[in-house]
Amino acid sequence: MRIGIIGAGAMARALGGGWAAAGHEVRFGARRREAAVELADAIGHGARGGSIEEAAEFADAVLLAVPVDALDAVLRSTVLDGRVLIDCTNAFQPDTSAPDGTLNFVLAEDAVAERVAATVATAHVVKAFNLCAAEVWAAEAREFDGSRLSVPLCGDDPDAVQLVAGLAEDLKLRPFPAGGLHRARYLEATSAMTVGLWFAGHDSRAMFPPLAAASAARD
Numbered sequence: 001m002r003i004g005i006i007g008a009g010a011m012a013r014a015l016g017g018g019w020a021a022a023g024h025e026v027r028f029g030a031r032r033r034e035a036a037v038e039l040a041d042a043i044g045h046g047a048r049g050g051s052i053e054e055a056a057e058f059a060d061a062v063l064l065a066v067p068v069d070a071l072d073a074v075l076r077s078t079v080l081d082g083r084v085l086i087d088c089t090n091a092f093q094p095d096t097s098a099p100d101g102t103l104n105f106v107l108a109e110d111a112v113a114e115r116v117a118a119t120v121a122t123a124h125v126v127k128a129f130n131l132c133a134a135e136v137w138a139a140e141a142r143e144f145d146g147s148r149l150s151v152p153l154c155g156d157d158p159d160a161v162q163l164v165a166g167l168a169e170d171l172k173l174r175p176f177p178a179g180g181l182h183r184a185r186y187l188e189a190t191s192a193m194t195v196g197l198w199f200a201g202h203d204s205r206a207m208f209p210p211l212a213a214a215s216a217a218r219d
């Protein structure tokens with residue numbers, strides 16, 4: 001598949017690098033063209049770098065790997081009609097009410113993926129990959145305590161969700177559907193909470209029992 005990656009930072013490297021290694025045609029696009037070319041050269045596997053416009057034009061699916069406050073300008077200046085848009089962004093900002101020395105996060109806005117979809121109405125937005133650090137996506141490890149690392153996906157277009165599920169599987173991750181795009185805001189909020197707890201030294205994973213013990217059966 002032809003995958004465009006907008007951004008040349010940590011998430012671009014982690015996910016774009018994984019997809020290139022899995023055999024996809026990956027093109028990085030960045031506001032500093034040389035940064036995209038440098039990243040593509042470092043990754044190899046036929047990956048190429050260029051402008052944001054070139055990456056978007058080339059691709060069937062486009063990963064948005066830029067800060068949230070850059071999204072509006074990027075989306076409004078790039079032709080993305082009909083593309084599957086993978087939104088991994090988090091609108092984190094430091095929680096200034098946290099005690100001194102504690103790094104907690106709140107969200108600068110509540111529903112980034114919905115805003116992306118409203119800005120590019122003809123694209124098919126799927127929220128994915130926002131829950132874990134770039135280093136996690138880039139790492140080899142995929143099994144933890146006997147469970148495959150999973151990627152919840154929120155999107156309204158079943159074909160787009162299916163496509164992104166395949167891309168998650170290509171990274172040896174387990175995708176699962178998490179509802180329509182209106183639920184992406186819960187993934188965004190989940191990230192703010194869990195990442196803040198991790199930064200505070202708590203094991204967010206330990207908050208949850210395994211499925212068999214979750215008492216999740218309908219009465």
Ligand SMILES: NC(=O)c1ccc[n+]([C@@H]2O[C@H](COP(=O)([O-])OP(=O)(O)OC[C@H]3O[C@@H](n4cnc5c(N)ncnc54)[C@H](OP(=O)(O)O)[C@@H]3O)[C@@H](O)[C@H]2O)c1
Binds near residue numbers: 007011067
């Ligand atoms: N890093 C993580 O662990 C992680 C995990 C989950 C989700 N995310 C989300 O993924 C997104 C990307 O994060 P990242 O860690 O990859 O960031 P990053 O390493 O800082 O890279 C950001 C990329 O966006 C580009 N950029 C910044 N401002 C821009 C603008 N106004 N217009 C165009 N391009 C711009 C940067 O270009 P320059 O080099 O020119 O500044 C850089 O290529 C963020 O929304 C973040 O919340 C990150």
